[in-house]
Amino acid sequence: MKYIEYVNGLIKEAVARPEHAVLFGQNMNAGSCLGGLTRGFSVKPAGKIWNSTNAENSLVGFGFGLMLNGAQAGFFMKQMDFLVLGIDHLVNTYNIIRNMKHQPKEGSFTIAAMVVDSGWEGPQSSLNNFADICSIAHVPGYAVTNKTDADFIVRKHLMQPGFRILGISQRLGKTEIIDPGSALEVYGAGEIFKYKSGEDATLVSFNFSFPQAYELEAKLRKSNIHAAFFNVNSAIATDWTPIKESAKMTKKIIVVDDSKSVHVAADALLAELCTEVPLVKKIFIKRQLGENWLHPASDEFVIDDSLLDTLKG
Amino acid sequence: MKKFDQKAAEQMLYLRLGQIFINEESKAGKFKIPMHLAMGHEAIAVAVSDALASEDKLVLSHRNLAYNLVRAGKVRPILDEYLLKSTGLAKAKLGSMNLINPERNVIYTSSILGNNFSVSSGIAMAEKVRGLSGVTFVLGGDGSMEEGSFYESLTMMKTLGLRIVVIIENNEWSLATKISERRCPIDLRKLTSALDISYESLFGNDVEKYIKKISEARERALKNGPICIEVALTTLGDSRGPQTPEYPEGKYINYHAGPSSSVDIARHALRAVLKESDEDPIFVLREKMGKAKLSELAERIFKQIQRELV
Numbered sequence: 001m002k003y004i005e006y007v008n009g010l011i012k013e014a015v016a017r018p019e020h021a022v023l024f025g026q027n028m029n030a031g032s033c034l035g036g037l038t039r040g041f042s043v044k045p046a047g048k049i050w051n052s053t054n055a056e057n058s059l060v061g062f063g064f065g066l067m068l069n070g071a072q073a074g075f076f077m078k079q080m081d082f083l084v085l086g087i088d089h090l091v092n093t094y095n096i097i098r099n100m101k102h103q104p105k106e107g108s109f110t111i112a113a114m115v116v117d118s119g120w121e122g123p124q125s126s127l128n129n130f131a132d133i134c135s136i137a138h139v140p141g142y143a144v145t146n147k148t149d150a151d152f153i154v155r156k157h158l159m160q161p162g163f164r165i166l167g168i169s170q171r172l173g174k175t176e177i178i179d180p181g182s183a184l185e186v187y188g189a190g191e192i193f194k195y196k197s198g199e200d201a202t203l204v205s206f207n208f209s210f211p212q213a214y215e216l217e218a219k220l221r222k223s224n225i226h227a228a229f230f231n232v233n234s235a236i237a238t239d240w241t242p243i244k245e246s247a248k249m250t251k252k253i254i255v256v257d258d259s260k261s262v263h264v265a266a267d268a269l270l271a272e273l274c275t276e277v278p279l280v281k282k283i284f285i286k287r288q289l290g291e292n293w294l295h296p297a298s299d300e301f302v303i304d305d306s307l308l309d310t311l312k313g
Numbered sequence: 314m315k316k317f318d319q320k321a322a323e324q325m326l327y328l329r330l331g332q333i334f335i336n337e338e339s340k341a342g343k344f345k346i347p348m349h350l351a352m353g354h355e356a357i358a359v360a361v362s363d364a365l366a367s368e369d370k371l372v373l374s375h376r377n378l379a380y381n382l383v384r385a386g387k388v389r390p391i392l393d394e395y396l397l398k399s400t401g402l403a404k405a406k407l408g409s410m411n412l413i414n415p416e417r418n419v420i421y422t423s424s425i426l427g428n429n430f431s432v433s434s435g436i437a438m439a440e441k442v443r444g445l446s447g448v449t450f451v452l453g454g455d456g457s458m459e460e461g462s463f464y465e466s467l468t469m470m471k472t473l474g475l476r477i478v479v480i481i482e483n484n485e486w487s488l489a490t491k492i493s494e495r496r497c498p499i500d501l502r503k504l505t506s507a508l509d510i511s512y513e514s515l516f517g518n519d520v521e522k523y524i525k526k527i528s529e530a531r532e533r534a535l536k537n538g539p540i541c542i543e544v545a546l547t548t549l550g551d552s553r554g555p556q557t558p559e560y561p562e563g564k565y566i567n568y569h570a571g572p573s574s575s576v577d578i579a580r581h582a583l584r585a586v587l588k589e590s591d592e593d594p595i596f597v598l599r600e601k602m603g604k605a606k607l608s609e610l611a612e613r614i615f616k617q618i619q620r621e622l623v
Contacts, residue, residue, distance in 0.1 A: 053465065065421070065434055069435070071442055102415060
């Protein structure tokens with residue numbers, strides 16, 4: 001099954017449950033239904049699905065208002081860069097609400113945004129770092145990258161009390177969803193997933209680089225290098241304990257992050273590892289921006305196989 | 314005056330004198346937080362408070378003091394909030410510009426211009442899908458209606474048929490600039506008409522008239538969806554900017570924020586009137602009540618607040 005079909009199925013199931021769900025977004029229930037993300041949604045009779053106006057700033061405020069007054073809101077967004085227009089609410093409105101003495105008990109608000117990480121949109125594709133949006137006000141955000149984390153994250157968070165953003169990858173949309181099997185551990189509320197244990201290296205992927213890291217882990221294993229493999233799904237994870245514990249043992253760290261921003265989520269982990277863990281090998285695989293980084297392009301993120309030799313050496 | 318009007322008069326004076334007391338604390342430099350007085354806003358604040366049914370929601374802006382005072386009915390918890398004491402209305406967690414009082418219907422307040430229009434739309438939508446019967450009142454000013462979110466939210470309110478009363482307090486000023494200094498005129502009647510939203514204009518600071526009009530607006534919002542009311546008012550407590558070659562006597566600035574140096578408790582407390590014109594709601598009240606009755610009532614309320622603050 002394709003990534004977008006699988007995620008759509010999970011979301012469809014979650015939004016049908018609440019009594020007072022209000023689902024909205026531009027063309028969410030028309031045309032391609034946001035590339036299939038929102039196809040076939042239904043809500044209980046009291047709820048509403050709204051093909052909304054083109055007003056991203058106000059739609060974010062609208063969602064917070066729904067949450068504040070006890071409804072369950074879902075804002076579905078074709079491209080995460082549109083969310084830049086709603087930053088006032090992500091910072092100010094969310095801060096005001098979470099600072100209130102009495103938090104809205106039943107109220108819920110989820111923004112599900114497609115992260116433009118495919119590159120074909122040119123200038124808009126420069127914002128492919130999900131963490132950029134979340135870090136501005138410590139907004140809980142979870143990147144959906146494979147079958148296992150999708151099952152956990154969508155079921156645990158969507159339409160539940162409180163606020164969060166779910167990051168959906170545009171690049172992965174039409175690819176077969178990866179099923180890495182059950183996670184060995186899920187830390188926190190889905191901040192970090194551990195998929196493999198290993199004593200030879202510690203491999204950690206960020207943003208939407210799970211597929212590349214997943215492939216790398218398999219290649220390493222074939223080369224008899226057994227890496228502990230973690231994926232960081234939360235954009236604002238701060239408790240790196242499980243990864244640090246692994247790195248203390250392996251002394252080799254490989255970090256993969258496909259984000260294009262100057263500051264990426266992996267920086268925080270690397271800063272802690274470099275100061276707290278004695279490492280014999282540190283490999284940070286990140287995007288190299290060429291001169292044409294603002295032009296429409298495939299935006300492929302490929303890990304060079306020569307890395308294997310580096311690790312063997 | 315009739316009994317009901319007596320209550321409105323008492324509330325108006327309580328708001329005015331309460332703010333004069335708060336201003337004294339501000340002049341003494343006791344607030345670390347930013348603070349915006351709303352002297353001159355008393356008539357509309359009392360009218361909105363009077364119109365609120367128990368299930369209604371009130372959504373405010375940074376200049377929320379008159380509304381929070383009339384809803385709380387007490388100066389002390391608001392003053393304590395401004396002083397960041399644990400006995401404050403929000404236990405010193407919100408300060409002035411985001412102050413709420415959910416037990417008295419004030420469920421959201423934003424310091425960001427235009428931010429609260431869309432939030433109030435969501436609140437009104439939740440009211441609808443949850444089968445509740447409340448009307449949402451949202452306050453903004455002539456500055457906030459310049460924000461794109463004002464237009465976006467009006468479109469949303471009309472499209473979704475939300476039971477909402479939008480009140481624009483037009484005091485002509487945004488910080489230190491008048492409307493004519495910063496933009497072209499905006500004809501709110503025409504703007505709302507283009508969206509097929511009802512519009513009312515209020516001016517003159519007659520609290521009885523305002524009470525009637527706001528109450529009617531609530532009924533109309535219940536039946537027909539959003540309505541926009543533009544209230545012409547003057548925020549009292551003028552000041553002058555620094556002297557410059559362009560403004561040798563300092564530029565005249567309508568009161569914006571912080572202490573008002575032109576308002577003084579010794580001079581103004583017992584007479585309560587700050588300006589001898591209908592720009593001052595207490596002047597309008599005095600014209601109706603008579604000087605003697607107003608003075609008598611002002612003295613009683615002054616002592617009441619004094620006792621409250623001891």
